[in-house]
Amino acid sequence: MMPRATLVLAGALVASACGTSADDRSTGVSSGAATTSSVGSGGASATSGGAGGAGGASCPEPEPTSGSGGGSTLACNERGTIPCFSSYQCADDERCENVGTADDPIVCCMKGPRGQGKAGAPCASEFHCASSLCIEGVGECFGSCSDRCNQDSQCPPSLPHCILIGFSGTDDKFCSP
Secondary structure (H helix, E strand, C coil): CCCCEEEEECCEECCCCCCCCCECCCCCCECHHHCEEEECCCCECCCCCCCCCCCCCCCCCCCCCCCCCCCCCCCHHHHCCCECCCHHHCCCCEEEEECCCCCCCCEEEEECCCCCECCCCEECCHHHECCCEEEECCCCCCEEECCEECCHHHCCCCCCEEEECCCCCCCCEEEEC
């Protein structure tokens, strides 16, 4: 059996092509960021400019965890925003964030600074990654940032596969374990 890495998106697990994903309450469309996903061995991460990496960097300090929406069950459209899988679906001054809870994720584009981590950079939550995609269990820290890619060669060794994420609501490919 292949090892599995967990894709932490806005504090929840997103089910990928082999799994299921939670439906966004506002549209009924499955949104990868609104849930969490188990991805096959490798992880998700990539950038158009090539693979980044931790490069021996220290592990980031945990920030306020996602899913701290106070247990609110308001859908994205009731908050005046849209569901997302990654920050790339949001306006430049927004990030993809879980505003629900860990058990009942609701992932929406919300005003706030994006993380700076590129593919392969260490992360402790989605707030550390430019894409808002932190792959738990990959790398030396809690996880590694994933990012967009077009081909495997753009992904870091820890996340060597450039794949489409099923049920994510985006045509973008991401680096994956």
